[in-house]
Amino acid sequence: MTGLKAKLKTLIEAGGPLPVSAYMNTCLHDPEFGYYATRPxxxxxxxxxxxxxxxxxELLGLWxxxxxxxLGGPDPFDLIEVGAGRGTMMDDMxxxxxxxxxGERFRLSISEASPVYAAAQKARLSEFHPDFLGAFETLGERPFLLVANEWLDCLPARQFVQGGEGWLERVVGLTxxxxxxxxxxxDNVEKLSGEPADGQTSIEVQPxxxxxxxxxxxxxxxxxxxxLLIDYGPAGNAPGDTLRAFKNGAQVGPLDMPGESDLTVDVDFARLARLAEKRGLKVSGPVEQGPFLMALGxxxxxxxxxxxxxxxxxxIYEGVKRLVDxxxxxxxxxxxxxxAPGMPPPAGF
Incomplete structure (x- = not known):
């Protein structure tokens, strides 16, 4: 039994089954055994x-x-990446x-949950002297652009299954x-905001x-x-059960190797757009990645x-084809x- 599986078993025996979101968060971010903490x-x-x-x-850099x-070329100005991986994208940007x-007036900042990736970013991006943010606590002190590629899909999701008068939350327990x-x-039937698609019997929500x-x-x-947020998921209906795990390039069961495999879910872009509009934000998209990149050149x-x-x-050809095809x-x-409210549409939309 792996260290995290034993820890999860202890947690469940002590406090009962875990919501899928809590299971996902523990698998990815447990400081001792979590995937991003130890082996991204x-x-x-x-x-x-x-x-x-x-x-x-490169295209995102020019964007x-x-x-x-x-924005009028503000100085100072923050360019922020969330979940920057090995720093490859920001280096290219x-x-x-x-x-x-x-770029002379850009202040580069990185928000990174993984200490392993943070070390790689510090080495790769050292010439740009990035600040490393624990969270978004400094966001908005100066005009800024925030970019995130394949970050939203790692945000823990609650899963619900239709049951009678409402929705029952999916949990992880023990046999x-x-x-x-x-x-x-x-023991808890919930009402979910927003209407699921006709016939949809399961739904995911990323708080x-x-x-x-x-x-x-x-x-x-x-x-x-x-x-600017880029990820995979539907533009219309909310995702159902999309929780997946990957190990050595192959898909494995989400419960098979906690802490040793990457966990991911599809992003509900329609819900993200609704939440943003509700708070008065200007929403552009979602659009497909292929046409967006082609529009940028x-x-x-x-x-x-x-x-x-x-x-x-x-x-070179095969790489670009893979991104846009x-x-x-x-x-x-x-x-x-x-x-921000009142801004014109950005390039590429």
Whole structure:
């Protein structure tokens, strides 16, 4: 039995079954055994867009420069990334910004929950002297742009199953043999806001989406800015049961290797947009990743890279194709931008 599985068993025996959100949070962030605390697996368990092609980060860098200029070129100015992985995307962003003579007035900040990734970011981004934020406590002190790629999908989700007069929360408990198993909290029937799709019998809710929108709304009272969020999930109906686990590039059971596999859920972009609009934010999107990147000049940048690196032409082409092709990541991933009230639509939307 792994260290975290034993710890979870003790928690459940002492306090009863855990909501899926609590199980997910413990698996990812337990300081002693959690996945992101001890063994984050970019390039091993999963791969992200910045690791597939440098074009991804370069285009977001130029987008950031454009949006800074649209804000009037404020100085000082914060460029913030949440969940920056190994620092690959921000490194590509800053290189692209510098290539057109920008970035001198940018203050780079990183909000990172993983100490392993934070160490990698400090090494890779040392020339930019980033600040490392424990959370969003300084958000809004200055005009800012916030970017996050594949961060929302890691936010813990509560799961509900339709049962009679309302919705029953899905929990993680123990079998008679002491193994982890899914069950339902039948002692508490909940009413969920928003109407599920016809015939939908399960639904996921990420409470942190509420917190994100509230934090941005409070920050935009103090300073203008935007938050660009890229992740996978539907643009319309709320996700049902999408909890998945990945280990060494293969999908495994979510209860099989707690703390040793990455856990992820689809993002409910429609709910995120509703929450943002409710708080007065300007919402652009969600749009599909492929058209968004193409609108920012993905094809032109790809051709320039191929011309400069003809020996890597096929690799460059395949990387960009994977990001924009609707049969690969181009339609699965969505892009949404949440802005201060009254701002014009950002580039790419």
């Amino acid at each position: 697996g970019i390039g091993r368990d999963f791969i992200t867009a910045p690791e597939i092609s440098q074009v991804f980060g 950031s420069l454009h949006e800074w200029q649209a 800053m290189r692209a910004i510098a290539s057109v003579g920008g 008679d043999e002491g193994d982890l198993t899914f069950g339902l909290a039948t 942190a989406l509420d917190t994100l929108c509230e934090t941005l709304a409070n920050a935009f009272v103090r300073a203008p800015g935007r938050a 993905a094809e032109a940048r790809m051709q320039a890279l191929i011309k400069a690196n003809p020996d890597r032409a096929e690799q 609707p049969d690969e990541l181009g339609s699965r991933f969505k892009v949404i931008c949440l802005s």
